[in-house]
Amino acid sequence: MKNQFATVAPTSAPENGETSGRECAVNVSHVVKRFRLSSGASLKTAVIDAFKRRPHPQFTALDDVSLQVYRGETVGIVGENGAGKSTLLSIIAGTLRPTSGFVRTNGSVSSLLELGAGFHPDLTGRENVMLYGAIMGIPRATMARRFDEIVAFAGLEKFIDQPVRFYSSGMYVRLGFSVAVQVDPDILLVDEVLAVGDADFQRKCLEKMDEFRAAGKSMLLISHDIATIRRVSDRIAYLSHGRLEGLGDPATIAKAYLDDSVRANAAARRREWGTLEAKFDSAVFLDPATSSPVKGIVLETKSDSVRVLLRWHSEKRLENPVCGFSLEDAETGRTIHGSNTQQAGFALPALDGAGGAVVEFDLRGIQAGDYMLSFSLHSADHSVNWHRLERCLLLRLRSRKWFDGLCSMPSSWYLP
Amino acid sequence: MSGGECENNGTGAQDGEWHRKTGVAKWRGLVRILVARNLKIRYKGSALGFFWSLLTPALTILMYAVFAGILKFNKGQPAYLQFLVTGIIVWNFTAGTLNDSLFSIAGNANLVKKVFFPRAILPLSTALANGVNFLLTVVPLLLYLAVTGTLDLGGAVWLVPAVALQFALCVGVALLVGTLNVFFRDVQHVVGVGQLAWFFLTPVFYDLGMQLGAAPIHDGLKGLVFLNPMTGILAMYRRGLMGRALVPEEWSAVVPVQWIWLSALATALVLALGVFALRRGDERFGDVL
Known part of the structure; x- marks a missing residue:
């Protein structure tokens, strides 16, 4: 109670110190x-x-x-x-x-x-x-x-x-x-x-x-x-x-x-859900230079491509699995690109016990910036979502600015 | 991040003292507008508007005239109804200020948190608004006293200390209650009960000499009733308007008339307490609201 209304004398701050000439x-x-x-x-x-x-x-x-x-x-x-x-x-x-x-x-x-x-x-x-x-x-x-x-x-x-x-x-x-x-x-x-x-x-x-x-x-x-x-x-x-x-x-x-x-924010924005019939054990960046797993969830790079190593396991055998990813702009939350093994024509073997895959992204098409990566494991008809790791990795793509705008759009020039 | 590389030659810069912009003149406009706001809001949306300030006391007088007559309040005291109505109207100024001041600061949290201005202005304008309203209610009171032939302005000079003291008291109460209610919301409940006690301690409907004359109070202590500032203030009003004695005749032998200034002393004490509370609370209003 004593201190409640105590007035505190101003600390000895420099008084009008040196004059910089600006008021x-x-x-x-x-x-x-x-x-x-x-x-x-x-x-x-x-x-x-x-x-x-x-x-x-x-x-x-x-x-x-x-x-x-x-x-x-x-x-x-x-x-x-x-x-x-x-x-x-x-x-x-x-x-x-x-x-x-x-x-x-x-x-x-x-x-x-x-x-x-x-x-x-x-x-x-x-x-x-x-x-x-x-x-x-x-x-x-x-x-x-x-x-x-x-x-x-x-x-x-x-x-x-x-x-x-x-x-x-x-x-x-x-x-x-x-x-x-x-x-x-x-x-x-x-x-x-x-x-x-x-x-x-x-x-x-x-x-x-x-x-x-x-x-x-x-x-x-x-x-x-x-x-x-x-x-x-x-x-x-x-x-x-x-x-x-x-x-x-x-x-x-x-x-x-x-x-x-x-x-x-990156760590705080991570979410996961699914039936967990199959479950991701880890999702880590592979260092573009050394190919060794990167500690932590952040990769800052100027590289043209980046690889992510995914590891998972399933209790029972799951036929025709699909593994997908999506990349979103960290600032706006807008999805820049999403795809999966099915669309890429990659036949992922049936899940049974421990397994994994490496996915490589070509980054030349997108602008420098911060992106968050999500991964999911689901059935071929997309009806059952086994596990989704939402915004589990942060990719900080550094200046390689050779085009204007958000993404690269291949274009050709001709004379009329 | 370096400190003190900055020239400070402004006229408004106060050494150490936190933003305490003084200058009453600068804030006079704000007081006027806040008083007007308080009064306007009181009658906003009512058809008769300001006339209620005249009409309410007139109707109050009528009510007391009817019921005091039926219930025989009057114990053989001459001009009892005039005595009672004067008391009620004077009391209402203090009571109204007391009630309004509870939220004079707490109810203006949006202003207090967002804009700097001397906080004392809020309770001050509450007291002023009630004062203006009081002056309006005095008009029907004077009319009533004049019509019934009880108006006696022989001691009208007593109205000067009466109004001055009551206004000072109201400002003190408003500062004290307005500040305390910011920090302790219990105050509003205390005020509710306390106001009733204060009302009974103040000779609004009873006469000091008649009711307390026979009371078993030691003669030397009787003068202490003037420790209640409203007792002295009300006596001054009744002296100024109705020509009644400041100290009841029954007491004149034991209570010298000078005792009435005990009420002035008490008023000064309340005002000082109010100023003290506000000054200490001032720096924390922003934190608490």
Whole structure:
């Protein structure tokens, strides 16, 4: 109980250190944020905890994070779910207080943390716009001047005097975005705004952000859409488990993040099912150079072809078995190619006891990227699935970019 | 990842102090809008709207007139109904604030979590909205007192400390209750029962001198009833509107009139507690909501 409201003095962070010549819009200095994992908000638990004097279980959401955003700069923040991205933005916005360290902002801050979050359903669009402006500390007269522009941007001229509970979710979000942007902040915090709204709205958002950048404003942006974040960011910060793993050039950091997340996700995405009359014992890559089995589930290669060694066993004799595979894009989940022994015209002998096969893929037809491999054993008529290993191997095909697009399409040229 | 390579010459940068943007002027607009919002929502969708603020007390007066007459509440006290109605209307300001403030912060979680602004504004505007509503309800009260000939503005100067103290009390209560209810949701149940106890401890429907005059309380302790801030505040209102004595005549020998300022002291204490609670709770609202 004693510690509950203790104020933590800012750590001795460098004060205005050396001057790089660029003005700082946001300075995050050694920020640590711990949340107490509460056992429920009640007097009873508070009293019990106070008597037991046991330390509260804590969760460290941010661990010594420091970063600066310069005036006019856009910094993207990437990281897996729960990495602390939103916590960081909330601390910069001032709605959460860091456990230690400090944040300084230089200029007005507007946050698009959850569009229209502050709207009251019983108030009209007009009243909510004025309320939001007031919360942002903008004088009434200024808001009144910008009002028409806000409504026009949201495209809600006809509905602005209706209570917002009658709005569709799209209208709600449009008004939220419009008002947050039109309050004309020096620093804009954007959390996953691009995930909502239709294509037209997203385009409008991106245009507005470009406009914002052109006006020399600073922006901090969270998105899981790596392509977008790479396009709009000057630098990217990569958070992982509350720590800043990297900060710098968008291409480099985005790649580092994707690499890590693909690795982490690969193992988690594995599935298997089937009747288990016949069962895979193992599926391993064979090293393209040495032909020896590769440890682990990941193979990173520039090779033109790759081989996988499959081993299985069956308790009873199974006639006319078929072994199949499929290759899917790890990022989109879209199947790139799938085939099996039947289609390849390879007569797999009947399964009886231990057995196995090697399958070789020609990789010249597909683009560099991350692919997940699945394998299955099933009956010739596909009616019984004995065993399927879904996404059991990750193939990381490296740059061999000699064509554009996803896959190679053989083409010939003639003179007319 | 390097720290401190960044020049910080902004006017808005506060050393160490966490985002504590001050400047009352900047937030005055927000207070006004939140007060208006509180009042608007209260009557949203009702046909008569703001007229309910006038109509409700008028009907309340009528109800008490009818039932107090039938049930013979009046124990031979002159102008009892006027005494009672004044008490009810004044009490309703405090009680209304108490109820509304439970969710003044917890009910605005979406705002508190997403946008920075001084959190004290939320309970403050709850108290203000109830204050505005109270001023409206005073209109039918004044009319009623005037019509029945009990209006006595001879001591109207007492209305100044009465309103000031009650407003301060309401702000204190709103800050305290609004903050506590964020951390302990039990508070709403405690408030439900506590409010009833407070109501009975406050001489709303009984007269201190008449009911407690014969009570076996040591004379020297009688003045302690003013530790309940509402007791003193209500006495000031009745002095200002009806010309009643601040301290009941039956007590005048043992309780000097200065004891009434005990209520002011108690009010200051509640306000200080409220400010203290909010300041300590402030940094954790975002974590808990």
